[in-house]
Amino acid sequence: MSQIWISAAGLCGATLIGAVLGFLIKELPHKWNDTVLGYCAGIMLAASTLGLIVPAFDMTSSTTWWIVVVGVMAGALFLNVLDLVTPHLHHITGLDQEEHRNNKSLNHILLFVMAIALHKMPEGMAAGVSMSTTEIDWSVSLGIALQNVPEGMVIIAPLLVAGVSKIRTMVISLAIGLLEVVGVWIGFGLGSVSLTLLPVMLGFAGGAMLYVTSDEMIPETHAHGYQKQATYALLLGFMTLLLMDKLI
Template structure:
């Protein structure tokens, strides 16, 4: 199971690299297409959160499962909130003006912001595999991988605007994807060592994903005048995740 989790984590991280490579090919995409793509990924992640994390947490939480799940979801949201406070948010660095601190310093913060947001996503995959349910774990991994492709594209543009060479920008994109692998290992190890915490950790992983969907993805997809198209894309992503979960 550990080998499967590791290989899946590498594949999920590689999705960020694929998105980075696509950025060099596409170079520029319309706000409408970008919003619909991200919204579809948000729907996929929302479905994975519900079907593969929250429901299994409720089912495995025993007599007080509802309280365990609720506590885990809240803890997951608080975890990402703390990470947001530790590291400046990704969006604040897109098109940022030179503040006198230097390009290298801003890029370091930029990379850290992406890395911290990828860590809990990787943990969600690791927790899924640690629980022994390969189907649920693969559903989560597919959802996050689909989200990582447009994220990889968005990551590259600010790096290039800041003056990085294409090779270095691609290397940075690959490194941010590797952080997700670290998250997989942390999540898998945590559940393996303390199996009794599985329902709580599943809910915690669900809380981190709900936070990212609500705080980062949906506001971004609904802020450029294409809210209706983005809304139907979220619904389409959620339905797609239902089929994926049913298949696995």
């Protein structure tokens, strides 16, 4: 049982470490902000494909692969619909409702944050399932924890720049980290049953991440004249997670 707590604490702690780093880089100029965001877009691109969608397909058979495709498209559609309700999330940010309506950038940021939050639960479940077997596989938890650091970092800076208070921003980051803790325990508790549910959830989360990476993150990094270095940063971020997956 202690291994489950270690895994859960590690995943949540990695997100909080990234959040602390996010506090340190919130004053970056556009040039470097686009570069960091491009790097994180690469991380999310790799995480959604290599960390979520590919493993989901590996869990299916030649007759059930379609459930992953449905999950991916449903995740993208969910984020598309969520884009319509982000102006109503003023209670989460603590900002005025009118500011949400008139601040398109803030709504994009919230959509991005929601996409990260959305995939924390199935990620945690994946780690929990790996802990429920007779031979515990620590590589899953370690890989997710390493990925959580840049993800936690990229949550913080945009929210602070948008005007959300430091305390509320940290609470949002902590809540997102705790989602993964819940996911670990759900995955561990469901055991073999979650092996049926997990491919759909992983595909759903992967589709959501792909949607927000393509629709929000990449266009934002190309909007201020620094698209070349943002593109190379994206490739570097993608290769970073690819190498981490290879080494682990």
